[in-house]
Amino acid sequence: MMDICVFGASGAYGAFDVKGGGWVSRLRKYIEENAKPLLYMNLVYNCGVSGDTTMDLLKRFKIECRARSKGARYYGDDFAIVFDVGKNDSVLDRKNQIPVPLSVFKRNLRRLVREARGFTTNIFCMSILPVDETKSAPRVGNKNLSYKNNRISNYNTAINEVCTDLRVSVIDVHAAFKRMDYKRLLEDGLHPNSIGHKKIFNTVKDYLSKNGVI
Numbered sequence: 001m002m003d004i005c006v007f008g009a010s011g012a013y014g015a016f017d018v019k020g021g022g023w024v025s026r027l028r029k030y031i032e033e034n035a036k037p038l039l040y041m042n043l044v045y046n047c048g049v050s051g052d053t054t055m056d057l058l059k060r061f062k063i064e065c066r067a068r069s070k071g072a073r074y075y076g077d078d079f080a081i082v083f084d085v086g087k088n089d090s091v092l093d094r095k096n097q098i099p100v101p102l103s104v105f106k107r108n109l110r111r112l113v114r115e116a117r118g119f120t121t122n123i124f125c126m127s128i129l130p131v132d133e134t135k136s137a138p139r140v141g142n143k144n145l146s147y148k149n150n151r152i153s154n155y156n157t158a159i160n161e162v163c164t165d166l167r168v169s170v171i172d173v174h175a176a177f178k179r180m181d182y183k184r185l186l187e188d189g190l191h192p193n194s195i196g197h198k199k200i201f202n203t204v205k206d207y208l209s210k211n212g213v214i
Contacts, residue, residue, distance in 0.1 A: 001031070001035075001042040001077075001213070001214055002042060002072070002077060002078040002079055002080045002122060002213050002214070003042055003043045003044075003045070003068070003069070003071060003072040003077055003078075003079050003080070004027070004031075004042075004043070004044045004045070004079075004080045004081075004082060004208070004213065004214075005044075005045045005047060005064075005065060005068050005069070005079070005080070005081050005082070006024045006027075006044070006045065006046055006047060006048065006081075006082045006084060007047045007048070007057055007061065007064075007065075007081065007082070007083050007084065007085065007112075008047070008048045008049075008052070008083065008084030008085055008126075009048055009049060009050055009051060009052040009053075009084070009085065009087065009088050010048065010050040010051065010191060011023075011048070011084060011087070011129065011191060011192065011200075012024055012046065012047070012048030012084040013046065013048030013049065013050055014046070014048070014197065015050065015187075015191045016187035016188070016191045016192065016193050016194070016197075017192070017193070017194045017197040018194055019194040020194060020197055020198065020201075022046070022048075022197055023192075023197040023198070023200040023201040023204065024044060024046040024048065025046065026197065026198065026201035027044055027201055027204060027205060027214075028043075028044035028046075030201070030205060030214075031044055031214055042077065042214075043068075043071060043072075045068045047064050047068070048084070051088060052085070052088060053085070053088045053089045053099055053100045054085050054086070054089055054100055054105055054108035054109060054112065055089075055099070055100055055104075055108060057085060057108075057112065058108060058111060058112065058115075061112060061115055061116075062115055062118075065081065065115075065116070065119050066119070069119045069120070078120070078122060079119060079120040079122065080120060080122035080123070080124065080208070080213045081116045081119065081120055081122065081123050081124070082124045082125075082126065082171070082204070083109075083112060083113075083116075083123075083124070083125045083126065084126045085109070085112075085125075086105065086109075086128040086152075086155045086156075086159060087128045087129070087131075087147065087152065087155075087190075088100075089105045089108075089155060090105075090128070090147065090151040090152055090154070090155045091145050091146065091147050092145070092146040092147075092148070092151070093144065093145060094144030094145070098151070102154055102155065102158055105155060105158055106158045106161070106162055109125070109158070109159065109162045110162055110165075110166065113125075113162070113163075113166050113168055114166075122213060123168050123169075124168065124169050124170070124171055124207070124208070124211075125159055125162075125163050125168055125169070125170050125171070126170070126171045126172075126173050126204070127156045127159060127160075127170060127171070127172045127173055127174035127175070128152050128155055128156050128159070128174060129152075129173060129174055129177055129182075129186075129192065129196075129200075130149050130152060130174060130177055130178060130182055131147045131148070131149060131152065131186070131189055131190050132183045132186050132189035132190075133147075133148055133149060133189070134189065135186075135188055135189025135190065136148070136188075136189040136190045139188075139189075139190060140188055140189060141188075147190055152174075156174055169207075169211065171203065171204055171207045171208075172203075173199075173200050173203050173204070176199060176200075176203045177196070177199065180199070182196075185199055
């Protein structure tokens with residue numbers, strides 16, 4: 001097992017999961033409940049910040065990762081990094097602009113992966129969840145923002161291209177949602193509800209388990 005550091009935005013933070021605190025918290029609970037007694041506890045760090053884009057994450061990534069990988073280095077443990085980013089990069093804002101254009105997003109993601117390799121070879125990127133456009137385009141409560149599935153699809157393609165090129169695994173939560181009536185997994189058309197967070201947790205947990213992380 002490894003310490004795990006999850007970087008992302010409100011989805012990683014756990015917004016709208018009133019039952020489990022978010023998929024990252026569910027992962028932490030699962031690992032702690034299944035830890036062997038008297039052994040060093042493998043830690044799960046939630047580094048999700050609501051509203052973050054890859055531009056925002058680049059400003060804080062190395063500092064936060066260095067601090068959170070310290071324990072793993074001290075105990076000689078392995079360390080894993082999971083990126084859950086991209087949806088806020090793809091939004092159409094009130095100026096009718098995309099804050100992080102696709103070409104810049106790809107460059108940012110490449111830089112994040114390369115910086116992550118300064119800490120570990122165990123790096124995973126998650127695909128971006130689909131949205132319910134009846135609530136997200138424009139967004140309920142903020143008509144200045146618009147999230148659409150066609151743009152998300154383009155950003156997911158970029159994630160796959162970068163990860164294929166850099167030989168990084170992709171945890172395809174988007175496909176896991178699309179195999180279901182995914183709109184019922186969303187609270188506000190944008191963020192997962194408690195059922196959605198549980199689905200993400202199970203998808204991530206199974207993938208990390210198969211890859212020897214947990």
